[in-house]
Amino acid sequence: MNTKKAATDYPILPILAERWSPYGFENRPMLETDLCSLFEAARWAASSYNEQPWNYLVATRENSAEFGRLLSCLVEANQAWAKEAPVLVLGIVSLRFGRNNQDNRAAVHDLGLAAGNLLAEATTRGLSVHQMIGILPDKARELYQIPEHFEAWTALAIGYKADPAKLPDALRERDMALRQRKPLNKFVFTGRWGHPMPLASKSAI
């Protein structure tokens, strides 16, 4: 099994270093209690004015009609691999504050923050999540009667990642690819834009 643990320059939590977004999923259902804990983790994220702008629509493969309906809200390129995941989720954001109907500039950010919690919980439970922005929000609105000022923003395929060796060529290549990130000095600045923050010695690891 390819763990693809991050090549970190500074030490971080193993669940953050080990997380990656697989294209290949095992044909194995998730425990219902695990699914509840994933949403419970999202629930306790921070949000601007505690608005909790995150909402989820869930479909499991056991219910093929519901699963097909949710799958149809993804762009075709994502349907091709996401159809193998045991659980699909739409992440739907409330774009206005419930308390005053004003635009919530933090809403989409806070949907991401809740997703961060959900992913940490998933990794702890041996589950993997592959998020997608390639979805059809208008189709989702129509199929699920999503109200005005709410909008489907992301989809999440959740399950147990497959052994890449057992995947078709195209998926295997993607799931074997090494994880790459910009170094900290390209995005952590101090004083002015582009000026790297003086970093502690990496030998601190």
Next chain:
Amino acid sequence: MNTKKAATDYPILPILAERWSPYGFENRPMLETDLCSLFEAARWAASSYNEQPWNYLVATRENSAEFGRLLSCLVEANQAWAKEAPVLVLGIVSLRFGRNNQDNRAAVHDLGLAAGNLLAEATTRGLSVHQMIGILPDKARELYQIPEHFEAWTALAIGYKADPAKLPDALRERDMALRQRKPLNKFVFTGRWGHPMPLASKSAI
């Protein structure tokens, strides 16, 4: 010390249950190595097309000129309490893809996702983070020469949370307030909008 651990309905990681956003911070600097690990955690978040749209500007209280400059990018109500934190950070999002200059619909979401990683790492290290959307993006652009198609979106106050008993009345009340969230059946749906997902028995805890 008030831990305010979340009253969870389903079990989740302690670092997610114990995290909350304090208004009061101890007058105690952070370790430089901790700060590096917080950004390292953000670094390994997922992002659409691996764009990594997150960028950070950092100021520590030790450098009072830089700290004051960053503090001036917060709205006054946030300056009032955030000025006690040992570290302030602006979260700046790249709104377009570097590879083709097209709008990145996932950018703000992915800034939130990176923040989720940063918060998990912070909680593990005994640190707390209070995020803010109440900032002055135009002032930040001017002071730090933030380029076009990038925008300051959030601020983060980072440090050790204070014992609420030692805080002034207004802050103590806020930091003593219980954490509240909607139950899962208000935001996790299946089949159609507003129809709760059948949930595993809570007795599974």
